[in-house]
Amino acid sequence: xxxxxxxxxxxxxxxxxxxxxxxxxxxxxxxxxxxxxxxxxxxxxxxxxxxxxxxxxxxxxxxxxxxxxxxxxxxxxxxxxxxxxxxxxxxxxxxxxxxxxxxxxxxxxxxxxxxxxxxxxxxxxxxxxxxxxxxxxxxxxxxxxxxxxxxxxxxxxxxxxxxxxxxxxxxxxxxxxxxxxxxxxxxxxxxxxxxxxxxxxxxxxxxxxxx
Amino acid sequence: xxxxxxxxxxxxxxxxxxxxxxxxxxxxxxxxxxxxxxxxxxxxxxxxxxxxxxxxxxxxxxxxxxxxxxxxxxxxxxxxxxxxxxxxxxxxxxxxxxxxxxxxxxxxxxxxxxxxxxxxxxxxxxxxxxxxxxxxxxxxxxxxxxxxxxxxxxxxxxxxxxxxxxxxxxxxxxxxxxxxxxxxxxxxxxxxxxxxxxxxxxxxxxxxxxxxxxxxxxxxxxxxxxxxxxxxxxxxxxxxxxxxxxxxxxxxxxxxxxxxxxxxxxxxxxxxxxxxxxxxxxxxxxxxxxxxxxxxxxxxxxxxx
Numbered sequence: 001x002x003x004x005x006x007x008x009x010x011x012x013x014x015x016x017x018x019x020x021x022x023x024x025x026x027x028x029x030x031x032x033x034x035x036x037x038x039x040x041x042x043x044x045x046x047x048x049x050x051x052x053x054x055x056x057x058x059x060x061x062x063x064x065x066x067x068x069x070x071x072x073x074x075x076x077x078x079x080x081x082x083x084x085x086x087x088x089x090x091x092x093x094x095x096x097x098x099x100x101x102x103x104x105x106x107x108x109x110x111x112x113x114x115x116x117x118x119x120x121x122x123x124x125x126x127x128x129x130x131x132x133x134x135x136x137x138x139x140x141x142x143x144x145x146x147x148x149x150x151x152x153x154x155x156x157x158x159x160x161x162x163x164x165x166x167x168x169x170x171x172x173x174x175x176x177x178x179x180x181x182x183x184x185x186x187x188x189x190x191x192x193x194x195x196x197x198x199x200x201x202x203x204x205x206x207x208x209x210x211x
Numbered sequence: 212x213x214x215x216x217x218x219x220x221x222x223x224x225x226x227x228x229x230x231x232x233x234x235x236x237x238x239x240x241x242x243x244x245x246x247x248x249x250x251x252x253x254x255x256x257x258x259x260x261x262x263x264x265x266x267x268x269x270x271x272x273x274x275x276x277x278x279x280x281x282x283x284x285x286x287x288x289x290x291x292x293x294x295x296x297x298x299x300x301x302x303x304x305x306x307x308x309x310x311x312x313x314x315x316x317x318x319x320x321x322x323x324x325x326x327x328x329x330x331x332x333x334x335x336x337x338x339x340x341x342x343x344x345x346x347x348x349x350x351x352x353x354x355x356x357x358x359x360x361x362x363x364x365x366x367x368x369x370x371x372x373x374x375x376x377x378x379x380x381x382x383x384x385x386x387x388x389x390x391x392x393x394x395x396x397x398x399x400x401x402x403x404x405x406x407x408x409x410x411x412x413x414x415x416x417x418x419x420x421x422x423x424x425x426x427x428x429x430x431x432x433x434x435x436x437x438x439x440x441x442x443x444x445x446x447x448x449x450x451x452x453x454x455x456x457x458x459x460x461x462x463x464x465x466x467x468x469x470x471x472x473x474x475x476x477x478x479x480x481x482x483x484x485x486x487x488x489x490x491x492x493x494x495x496x497x498x499x500x501x502x503x504x505x506x507x508x509x510x511x512x513x514x515x516x
Contacts (some may be wrong), residue, residue: 015374022378022443023385030390030399051316059315061306061392063293064409068236069284073244077410080392080419087393087419107285110293110300110324112316191407 010147027117033084034084044082045180045195047075048099048127049106049114053199059113062088066105066114074099092129094180094195101127101155101179130169130178131201138192141168150182150193168191173201218497218510222341226348233345233405236288236343237412239280242270246280267274280393291345292395293324300324304403304453305380305446309387309395329453336454340440340447341494345408346400346424353431354480360432363373369435371442380445397423399446400439437480441492451492460490460513461499467507475499475508 047066050056067075067090074097078086092099101124106114117123140147141163148167154160160176163169169182171193180195194206245267249255252271256264267350274280286298294301302324310317331338340347379398386394396406396419403420410418427439440447465486476484476499483493485508500508 010372010374015309015372018372018374019378019381021371022375022380023382024378025375026379026382026394026398027386029383029394030386032397033390055316057391058313059310061292061310061315062396063289063306064406065289065293065295067409067413068240068288069243070240071243071247071281073283076414076416077406077418079410079416085391086391087391089391089393095258104281108288108295110289110302110321112318112321121452175305179330209452 017162030084032080041078043196043200044078044093045099045129045178045197046127047092047105047114048101048103048177048179049109049117049131050129051113051115052128055064056067056113057083057085059111061111063110064088064090065108065110066090069100069103071103071104073097075105092180094183095191097178098184099129100181101177113139113140121156124177124179125175127177127179129180130195130197131176131179132180132182132193132195133201133204134169134171134193136192137195138184138188138190139169140188141166149185149187153177153181153185155181216501218495219501222496223348223351224341226345229299229343230345230348230404230408232296233290233408234292236294236410237272238266239284239288239408240327240354240413242274243265243280243284290409291343291401292399292405293321299327301327303446304328304449305383305395305399306392308380309392312384313388313392328450329385330455332450332457334454334458335495336457336460336490337447337481337492337494339450339494340444341496344401345404346427347440349404349424350431350437351480352401353428357432357436358504366432367434369438373442373448375442376445376448379443380449383445396420400424400427400444401446403427437482440480441482449490455491456513457493458513459510460484460512461495462509462511463488464501464507464509467505469505469507472504474502474504478502 015052074092075090080087103117103119106117136142146167150169151163178195182193183195245255250267252264255267278284292303300320383398396402403423406420407418410416431438478498481492481494
């Protein structure tokens, strides 16, 4: 009994054994990603000002300060539904609650995963969350019933979206910032207009060119 | 009242305060939404019911005192992982290591946030564990429960050495590079507590981190007293390493110390032995000060005897 607390020195070999044991134990955590997942196909947007693609995941530590400050409560945190690489990172589900581009989240981000932007027209134009894609076969306006709700919701009307006859919306992908306000406001169920990540949109463009 | 009797209650009070602060920050998210969307108690009641109106009006009264809610939210917020209190940023050293290893971007606020935790560790040692960490409150409860259970059951007391926590730090950083910084929310107990509170209060969902907390609590209950804090938590190991020659620590008056007594080492939650003048990892929780029968222990400058 007495020796157990007297001998507090650890030998080098047991230290290294424990070191390797700890490292292996920590490396077991990502294996929960290999468990069967419910769905990986649901798309989510990142908050405004997010660095593109993997650069965002490298910088974001998941401290939830952007979620905390969001007055619109549109930013939520990933659980495991987006895989282990997205765990605890912020997401926006535009159909549920779209970003109003108040840029509060970009002001508080500690690691610079969200670049600082101002809630002005210039700040809005610097946002790149995705591209809105319209399904003309679903849209009311293209079926002859004038609607135009998405145009009225757009923060950059006339630039990112214009309307033609019967208020038929037309998205201009080079100016669209992908805030998702059009997707949230769409009165059709399911929505006729939805925001997809810009990378996915470019893939679609390439496929369309091929066909 | 002597310092010996104050430290242990103080550590419990400050940790409870941290938990309340985390809950308050999470509730502020809910309040901000109602404030910007309705800004009217009657509309809040119409939309979400009577109880939410009570919450809204009570928080309104708090913010009458604190100031504009948007401005308060801009300078206060976050979690145990990275938090801003009164505009001062605090960064977890493990977060800094993880971001540095993965090659993420930096901001000045993030680097400056390291100043307070690191200098606290240099001066007081591992005080984060006893006075800030919300998870250690749960683990301390498990420690006391274990004490009661040991009257009737024979519980194992597994011993590891310091290498394991270093290994978790290295392996966790590797896992963060491989799979994303989110793995820390399952490895670090205090991050898991922050996640769970935030998910539960601000978003109304159950977080996967809850599973990690339950796992660590069971580990503490059945494998050894304060097992997680002693052998698993990489932050505690890192802070213990930074503060291994801290200015302030527990001192022993060798003349008054009783030779046969080993009470201080037995009650210590951090596996420190003031009896042998080994105070690396001491979190200044004050458990040994209250239990010492000869009152030979005190907290003070390490050099003086």
